[in-house]
Amino acid sequence: MRKPRIVSLLPATTEIVCALRLEKRLVGRSHECDYPGSITNRPICSRARLDDRKPPETIHAEVARSIEQALSIFSIDLETLQRCRPTHILTQDLCSVCAVPMDVVNQALNELNSRQVTVVSVHPGNLEQVMASIHAIGAALEVPFRAEDLVARMQARFNAVYARSHELKTIPKVACLEWTDPLIAAGHWTPELVAMAGGYPLLGTVGKNAPTITMDDLAQADPDVLIIMPCGFSIQRACEEAAKLAKNPAWTNLKAVRTGRVYAVDGNTYFNRPGPRLADSLEIMAEILHPEDFQFGFSKKAWQKL
Incomplete structure (x- = not known):
């Protein structure tokens, strides 16, 4: 496998990439990806059309208006994405409000005529699906054993808390x-x-x-x-x-x-x-x-x- 060049458009997938010890392969991120702090020098490939400094009722109204008009509240910086030359793009299809949705990614790739990019879209609706997302990303990036280890370490912490709280x-x-x-x-x-x-x-x-x-x-x-x-x-x-x-x-x-x-x-x-x-x-x-x-x-x- 050629060395991956990863663009992550979701903070959680960026954290997963780094937990899988692939931080050096991360070449681009979303405007929200800020952890670990060592990745904040990576190029930003997305923007939000909302200002999160506004009051919650204003943000909610603007989101509702965008959904009603079938408009995404996110956009992709095509020029930056092209410069990153990704082999893999990580995104999600759970919530169009939380991060760049799959259709926006596909549209960007069509405009760039990029057919060799692997897009991994996760759907972490519950804890089981969060773990499945980690496995999917690990498989796509050809580090499945690292994904298994990360899931096992998370599950051990879950189990430790549950074992005490259950009593x-x-x-x-x-x-x-x-x-x-x-x-x-x-x-x-x-x-x-x-x-x-x-x-x-x-x-x-x-x-x-x-x-x-x-x-x-x-x-x-x-x-x-x-x-x-x-x-x-x-x-x-x-x-x-x-x-x-x-x-x-x-x-x-x-x-x-x-x-x-x-x-x-x-x-x-x-x-x-x-x-x-x-x-x-x-x-x-x-x-x-x-x-x-x-x-x-x-x-x-x-x-x-x-």
Whole structure:
């Protein structure tokens, strides 16, 4: 096999490539790929048509408008992509809002008349599919044994947390918010992380898209623990958006608020990325739900109690 030249258009696949010890073969990345820090000198091959500094309600409205008009919120820099001369492009077909979708990649390759490029599109809707994505990327890049080792190491960390949480007597009801205006409950792999960490997940469904909910829905569920993890936002931004939620009159009636069990997490770094750091995300979840039983050292830098 010729040495691969990899362009990754999804932060999670970039992290997978590096975890497979192929960082030197990464020749291009998306505008969102920022981990590990050593890859931030790679050329940026994509752009977003949205400004994530805007308020959540504005971002949501612009995304909805783009979907209604059948327009992608992402574009590919054809000139940069051509200069990268990739043999492999990694992307996803799970969410058109999260990263460059497959049809945009295919259109770019057609415009460049690039027929020799292998496109690997992953669909990590739950933890099993995240592991399958790692195997698929490892197979495409001809390092299947490295993929097996990475999956085994992640699974060992999952199992270690579950083995301890499974013995705990207290199982709090947990709601995770993936967006704050409108309220969107976390779906896909997040309910699995909650359950494995010793919680009972509310509102979201494993393997399903994140559902839009109302404050009444949240009040009716009345979680013991409420975790704010807006997609693509840092922990600082999550804290800011949580403060806005606190202005709603119904907020103070929530059990999680009354008992001081509302948390903000760095969703952009951890929970929103279906890659190797989901093992970190599970450990963070365990620390939040059962701080007396789990201490992994993520407090403050990855999550904060509000």
